[in-house]
Amino acid sequence: MDPRFVYDSFVQLLAGVPLTLELTAFAFALGLLLAVLIALMQISGLRILRIPAGAYVFAIRGTPLLVQIFLIYYGLGQFRPTLQSLGLWQFFREAYWCGILALSLNSAAYGSEVLRGGLQSVSKREIEAGRACGMSGLLLYRRIILPLALRQSLPAYGNELILMVKATSLVSIITMMEVTGIAARLISETYRPVEVFIAAGTIYLIINFLLTRAVSMLDWWLTPHLRGMSTIGKAEQAK
Amino acid sequence: MTELLQLVSFGPGGWGLALLTAALMTVAVAACGFLIGGVIGAVIAWGKLAGNLPVRFSADAYTTVLRGIPDLLVIYLFYFGGSMAVTALFNVWGETGFVGVPPFAAGATAIGVVSGAYQAEVFRGAFRVLAKGEIEAGKAAGMSPFLLFRRIIAPQVFRHALPGIGNVWQMALKESALISVTGLVELLRQSQIAAGSTRKPFEFYLIAGAIFLVITWLSQRVFSWLEKRARRSMAGGLA
Incomplete structure (x- = not known):
């Protein structure tokens, strides 16, 4: 494990984020x-x-x-x-x-x-x-x-x-170079699957974390009638 | 139509036998992965429920990470990472060159590791249905922890987990198609081979899809039969 290499792969993988x-x-x-x-x-x-x-x-x-x-x-x-x-x-x-x-x-x-x-x-x-x-x-x-x-x-x-x-x-299997596609290329070029996996995995986790937050913010914004209510009240409302 | 039947015939020039073998391979690799996932899932669920803070934290991290990154990356990690490790080991013994791990083992492990994260959540959810009183009653009756697990906890958790487990099995089945990238001759890989040699990709991918559909449909039937059976003792109840 080489942190320097993880960082380098991370930077290279970022190029695939827009496509993803x-x-x-x-x-x-x-x-x-x-x-x-x-x-x-x-x-x-x-x-x-x-x-x-x-x-x-x-x-x-x-x-x-x-x-x-x-x-x-x-x-x-x-x-x-x-x-x-x-x-x-x-x-x-x-x-x-x-x-x-x-x-x-x-x-x-x-x-x-x-x-x-x-x-x-x-x-x-x-x-x-x-x-x-x-x-x-x-x-x-x-x-x-x-x-x-x-x-x-x-x-x-x-x-x-x-x-x-x-x-x-x-x-990526049909040739699209998004994050996983670049990861596969890096793995076959460098033979260092663990580092590349960590870098690519981190990117996906960050994307998914941000999207989850965005969805729950949207949910909060769309449900003003449920705010400030106890959990039981919410369950009642949901019925 | 007759042309299509000829493609899947079992005679000479037909791909029937090859596809059937490949379908069995798909089921075998999915089943092995699913079983590995069951063991991992049980351990992780136990960690989430009973562990102290560091154990609980690691268990939560495991499920969050593995449910947040693409399965394909995990497969790459186990296939290429496993091959790296094996090669390094062989090099210590003086062998040279690249040694690959068997795609079946790498694929089943990858499916197991991912499906373990989902199974852990299913088990945890099912465990929470258990009434505290039942565990206390078992203890009061003098049951040892193992007996308590076997007689009281496991049967009930299993029953409540069945629908969720069914979903995880379907996921494992569909995920097994990704293992074709490592060269394991399962259904999709076999269809690729057949498509390449006959130049009829449309027909063969359609056939592969149809075989997958049959397998998932049969699994669905088996699980709903199991659920019905497991509910026998609760006739009249809501669950």
Whole structure:
């Protein structure tokens, strides 16, 4: 163990942080949009929407992310002529976009389950109150149901964000040079896996710590009605 | 469709047998990792619950760190780090050159170390469900600590931990796909080989995904059967 070398690797690995964060942010945002859609399909009560959404969640959650990444990046390359004629080849040629696509499709499946719980937690009273004010359909969802559901799901969805940061490391296998990709290169160049591991691990821990803090601050900001209340009061409110 | 069936046939030119063997390898490496994780998890959970301050602190640090860094980094650490250590050891004996650790051992250890962190949290949560009175009653009946553990603590903790343990097993299964980077011929690696030699990556990654889906679905069935069985004695209760 050589602290000097740990520091040097740390500095080199920092170059990968922007890409890690970029992948996380893009895939997380896209995944969240899809997750809302899938969760709404799941609770719609219409078989024609519920069954495909359920099948999607089952298939994604039952297979490893790396298989999904390979299927999109290497698998779709097989259909190059078709994709070229559709003008989509520019997109599927890049490991970057394939990675973001795979990560967001994956996160959407896990996230939709979290949101489904959040949507189901919106009480009838609030929906009825909205209706009584004359809201319907989209307006009811936009003003009442979705904000409440998202706020309720926030702590659990925060975990999704951490999982996403960790998941971006897999994109290094399809040539993306984010933190883990640089770490793998450093290991094979220097044959000092322990030091590189400590440096890379520290970077991920710092990122995840900061994100966890950010999520709990957001949660605090969004729940002014729970502040200054005892734990029991919070539990009562949460019901 | 017939083409797809031909790819997975067991005859000459078919990849059926190779994929089946690889699927067994996936289950084997995940199961070994999961068992190692069970032992680690039990020790860490005990440290969190019963240890003095330094022990508790180390146990907490273990779970925080290993749940916060990507699994892929841990796999790199054990594969390359293990190989470094073994090589150094062999060099002491006068052997020269690079000696690799078996990918199976490195992979199972890596899965074990990560899944141990998650299992510790599951065990700890389940332990808290135990009523203090039951432990006191056992002591009052003259049970030794070991007997108390075997008759009172373990059965109840196990029962409450089952759903969480099921999730950790599914994680271990999916994580095992990452071990393909070390060259262990498990399901994903075998699909890569087949995809390379037939130039049909889409079909083979789809097949790999389908086999993973079958394995995770079967595991889910086994765990829900186990949960049902474990609940027999609590018929009528809420849990």
